[in-house]
Amino acid sequence: MAPDSASGSEQGTTGAWKSALLQAAFLLLCAALPTVLTARLNFSWTTPAEFEAIPAKSAHADAANLLFVDVRNQDRFESGHAPGALAIRPETYETMVGVVRAMWRGQRVVIYGEGTGSERALQVARKLRKDLEAPRILLLEGGWAAWPRN
Amino acid sequence: MAAELSQQPSPVPRDEKLTRARSGTGRTPAWVYLTQSLLSSIFLTAAALKLKDPNATLTSIYQYKLLSWQASDWLACALPWVEVAAAIGLWVPRLRLGAILLGAGLLWLFVAALLSALARNLDISCGCFGTGDVGSQVGVRLIEDLILLAFYLPIWRHHAKTSGLRGDA
Numbered sequence: 183m184a185p186d187s188a189s190g191s192e193q194g195t196t197g198a199w200k201s202a203l204l205q206a207a208f209l210l211l212c213a214a215l216p217t218v219l220t221a222r223l224n225f226s227w228t229t230p231a232e233f234e235a236i237p238a239k240s241a242h243a244d245a246a247n248l249l250f251v252d253v254r255n256q257d258r259f260e261s262g263h264a265p266g267a268l269a270i271r272p273e274t275y276e277t278m279v280g281v282v283r284a285m286w287r288g289q290r291v292v293i294y295g296e297g298t299g300s301e302r303a304l305q306v307a308r309k310l311r312k313d314l315e316a317p318r319i320l321l322l323e324g325g326w327a328a329w330p331r332n
Numbered sequence: 333m334a335a336e337l338s339q340q341p342s343p344v345p346r347d348e349k350l351t352r353a354r355s356g357t358g359r360t361p362a363w364v365y366l367t368q369s370l371l372s373s374i375f376l377t378a379a380a381l382k383l384k385d386p387n388a389t390l391t392s393i394y395q396y397k398l399l400s401w402q403a404s405d406w407l408a409c410a411l412p413w414v415e416v417a418a419a420i421g422l423w424v425p426r427l428r429l430g431a432i433l434l435g436a437g438l439l440w441l442f443v444a445a446l447l448s449a450l451a452r453n454l455d456i457s458c459g460c461f462g463t464g465d466v467g468s469q470v471g472v473r474l475i476e477d478l479i480l481l482a483f484y485l486p487i488w489r490h491h492a493k494t495s496g497l498r499g500d501a
Contacts, residue, residue: 198429198492205430206437209421213413220386221409297395298388324391 233293233307236320238328241292249286251293251310253302254326264294264322264329272305279313286314294322294329360490367487371435372419374480379412379419395454396445414438428491436484439477446474 241248241264250267252259259269268285270278282291291310295303307319322328382389390408394401418438421431449470 195492198495201495202429202433202492205421205427206433207430209417209427209430209434210414213410213417216413216416217406217410220383220413221406298385298391323387324394327391327395 232304233319233321235323236290236292237323239330241320241322242330247289249282249289249291250322251282251291251306252326253293253295253300253306258296258326263326264292270306272302272309275306275309279309282310283314290318290320292320292322295325297325297327298323300325360494364487364490367483368422371480371483371487372422375415375419375435375438379415382408382412382415396449397452397454398445398448411438429488429495432484432488432491436481436488439481439484442477443474443481446470446477450474 241250245265250264252263252267252269253271254269255271256269259267263269268278268281270282291314293303293307293310294300303321303325307321311319386408389411390405393399393407393411394404399407414434415438418431418435421427421434424431454470
């Protein structure tokens with residue numbers, strides 16, 4: 183009696199796994215159509231951005247005419263950064279704003295953090311817009327993660 | 333006395349229990365509904381935030397440095413819809429087990445990605461909730477995902493048992 187019930191429960195478990203796998207495959211198929219539509223039509227429901235964004239490739243190509251501000255931690259900055267970038271974080275902003283003023287020759291200022299939506303980048307961008315009398319402040323699209331590597 | 337009690341029939345005969353389960357009229361415990369509501373609302377919120385800003389989702393995925401830009405792009409498009417499927421499937425009786433498997437599978441995927449980020453000391457936002465979690469700690473997200481995974485176990489047990497009685501399995 184006991185072995186029968188044990189094998190019955192084993193069969194039930196195997197059956198549950200089998201149907202779960204089939205159902206999961208069906209659900210994945212259901213998700214495939216909107217996925218293809220999202221990829222093809224490049225849907226985006228973003229609200230208008232507070233700051234204009236510059237694609238990483240464009241910034242990389244036009245680096246000589248831009249002033250970069252890197253808001254990441256010091257160790258991340260030291261492991262790699264955009265050409266001529268200044269390392270400024272909200273907590274070091276007051277001491278570094280003078281350096282930005284000295285280096286800024288009216289060129290566009292590009293601010294970046296680790297990725298998209300960096301809160302630090304936004305904070306520094308807001309302060310710079312105010313302190314540099316509204317220069318053209320841009321955010322690097324995708325942050326440092328999107329910066330082209332060789 | 334104890335022997336007499338143990339011989340007393342259960343208030344609901346076994347055949348009736350089976351009939352209820354087979355016809356799907358058996359009462360689902362409230363905790364199952366609560367757990368399902370919690371899990372599906374979390375997945376739907378995560379999906380909505382990812383769909384709100386696909387580019388941010390893309391860079392969040394790419395930050396993990398596990399996939400190429402192209403592959404991250406496809407994953408950024410697919411991930412929110414898979415989350416929607418895992419959330420809605422929990423409420424469709426014939427798809428519940430699959431939805432549980434899919435949801436738990438996604439969470440294992442997130443846990444693995446977060447662990448690899450921790451191991452490589454990457455300073456990133458997890459991207460689990462689009463850009464809303466910028467600055468959140470990877471360790472905290474890891475614990476949250478493990479807690480969510482734990483919620484899946486009891487509902488899997490419950491639905492695997494009832495689907496077996498109904499003959500779904």
